[in-house]
Amino acid sequence: MLEDSLEDRSRQQRLVTVRAVVAGVFVSIGLALILMRLLHLQSTLHEHYSVLSKDNRVKIQPVPPTRGLIFDAKGVLLADNHPSFSLEITVEKVANLAETIDELAKLMPIDDKDRARFERLKRQRMRFQAVPIRLNLTPAEVARFAVDGHRFPGVDVNAELIRTYPKSELTAHVLGYVGRINERELASIDKGDYAGTNFIGKGGVEKAHEEVLHGRVGYQQVEVNARGRILRTLESTPPVPGRDLYLYLDIALQQAATEALGDRRGAVVAIDPRNGGVLALVSNPSFDPNLFVEGISQADYDALLHSPDKPLYNRAVRGQYPPGSTVKPFVAMGGLAAGVTTPKKGTYCPGSFSLPGQSHRFRCWRRSGHGTVNMEQAIVQSCDVYFYSLANQMGIDRLHDRLADFGFGERTGVDVSGEQPGLLPSREWKERVRKQTWYPGETLIVGIGQGAFLATPIQLAAATAAMANHGHYIQPRLAYASRIPGAPTAQKLPEVNRQIDVGNPGYWDLIIGYMAQVVESGRGTAKRIRSKDYRIAGKTGTAQVFTVGQKESYSASKTPERMRDHALFIAFAPVEDPRIAVAVIVENGGHGGSTAAPVARQVLDAHLGGSKLSEIGGEEHGD
Incomplete structure (x- = not known):
């Protein structure tokens, strides 16, 4: 009986030993694989993952230039820039776009015109580009979003300078206007020159002197957190502002x-x-x-477009x-x-x-x-x-x-x-x-x-x-x-005669x-x-x-006015x-x-x- 008991105990000890050895072998193999993988990552793939890590932490952002101002011959300001805040959505960062817009509408008014403009602009831009859902936010609306903004990943308030024309209708056909870049213009412009810029000259002097007024885009390298928020600016190349333009116009x-x-x-x-x-x-x-x-708005545009007096037509x-x-x-x-x-x-x-x-x-x-x-x-x-x-x-x-x-x-x-x-x-x-x-x-x-x-x-x-x-x-x-803002002298444009x-x-x-x-x-x-x-x-x-006709006579009073x-x-x-x-x-x-x-x-x-x-x-x- 004693001998049988000793034999069983010996067998159990051998079994434990075998299992320990086998487990040790597997652990050793696993550790070896991990060490080999670590060695591979640290040596062969170090540069690759270092770049990816930096790209996740560091972003390159374009800094749009300030558009040049336009003055008349006596220094009267004809085209100015004023700050404006807009609520923008980056489509690729939003899981449920419709639901997000509905929730935003509880914070601030978003009407059918806002939604229609958003859909139109969304079709014109890439998914990684921000699209405005509300323009010209009031200070109260900006403050309200600042409190609740954490609930809306992919939604941000953006500040930009918006063109304004103090003389309104008086200079419309002379200056033209600037507007948001459309698909046709996007296909023809240098995208690098217009990175971060939403506007371009659409007519008049604004379009004829676009290169002078636009300036040159700058860039900044920023560090961001996991939520994409900017933590600090690492380095930057400032934009070159557009040149101010001086007209003969009185x-x-x-x-x-x-x-x-x-x-x-x-x-x-x-x-x-x-x-x-x-x-x-x-x-x-x-x-x-x-x-x-x-x-x-479509209603305002239709009224101008279909007016028999053709106000959009530069006679x-x-x-x-x-x-x-x-x-x-x-x-x-x-x-x-x-x-x-x-x-x-x-x-x-x-x-x-x-x-x-x-x-x-x-x-x-x-x-x-x-x-x-x-x-x-x-x-x-x-x-x-x-x-x-x-x-x-x-x-x-x-x-x-x-x-x-x-x-x-x-x-x-x-x-x-x-x-x-x-x-x-x-x-x-x-x-x-x-x-x-x-x-x-x-x-x-x-x-x-x-x-x-x-x-x-x-x-x-x-x-x-x-x-x-x-x-x-x-x-x-x-x-x-034209003159660089702040420069003491202006550069005269050549005459052709x-x-x-x-x-x-x-x-x-x-x-x-x-x-x-x-x-x-x-x-x-x-x-x-x-x-x-x-x-x-x-x-x-x-x-x-x-x-x-040869045998007819002209009578203004009997002729329709037009x-x-x-x-x-x-x-x-x-x-x-x-x-x-x-x-x-x-x-x-x-x-x-x-x-x-x-x-x-x-x-x-x-x-x-x-x-x-x-x-x-x-x-x-x-x-």
Whole structure:
């Protein structure tokens, strides 16, 4: 019995020993594997996991630059930046987006417009980019979220500078506006340059000078905790702020031009002939650009878009109108330069003109005719027959080339986005576009600024400035200098200019003298606006909206308002030393002398100083 007991005990001891050895082997193997893994991690994969660890702890954040300010010629602030707080959601960090938004709505008002804008912007951005759900938070709302923000991972309050336009509608078509970057713009811009930036210039000067105003993005390296909150800034590269922009624009003159137009549709452009600076650029009606900065509501946008008055349409640089009789001084100069006429050469005006061998009559505005008129009389009284005859003598090729010298048919290059080139018809243009040959009768129509001939108000103003400047054509510009904020000096922008060659320099004084008589002569079509304080040179124009048949007569009173003739006027003053050139168009305004010319006179008075426009009666003459 004792022997059996001892044998069992010995067997149990051997079993325990075996188990201990086996366990020890497994433990040893496990420890060896762990040590090998640790060795692998510490040596082979050290660099890899070190980078991952640092990326989880250290983040690179873009620091957007401050957009440059915009000032008028006298230092009046036209475009500013003001701080604004927005509530933003980073979609990839939110588990249940709908539930999160509903909970946020219990903290602060979030209406259907906010939700709709959020959905629209969310589709335009990457999931890792923050999308605003509420804009322009009040201080109370910011404080409320600061208390409860820990409940909303992926939701943050972001502070940014928002563009604002103190002069609102007065500068909308000049400055344009900035707005949030859309998908199309995102595809074309350098994403590195716009990292952390939500806004970009959408029109006007804001878009034309985007590179100057935007600045250069900076970066900061920050340490964050497990929740992604910033603990400290490790290092940073500060952003370079956008340059402040200084314009030739005189906001007081801009105001005067706007008031002169009143509630009528139209445009006014004023240029300093000495340097090409745009002193005023008005398109009426206008709109409030502040509505667009953070996203305009659909209702407000539809109201602007579908308005019959087209307030979003910049008539000053995009409006293309038949220039009418305002081109007659330029046609006359072209005839002199081409050598096909002389100042004293007379043309008989019986009230109409017909090409040799044709019965079609091209009518003059005065049915009874002007009798025999020379160049001065033809410009002063705006005789159509004289310019039918002159255009026919020149032919379309020479007529086109001489008018092109003054910039018609091409963009002026003014630094406002969206400029249209107008249309200066030619033989080549008609063959290329309409697949038709040119007819002599079309040359006659171009000679009085009608037919397919189209010009923009900025083109007319630039051409008028060139006439005032004795053929020295300077590209019109709004911005004259830019400056780094805080810098003592500004960097002037270069001028682009050329000289129009007309052969005899004396022709400039001749045509300018004739244009002065348009205002000063008792038979001048703009005699209503002559001033006792300074001399004005100008030319009236009336542009047909539709063609009147051979046997029909035009009656403004029987014509729907929007089908009536456009009224135009160009002018510069003082004649002896021009400091301002103006082009005015009043849509469906009728005669240029009675409607557009008084607008120009008010603009000239505002710039040069002068007594109030007197009411001069008498017979209406021509345009």
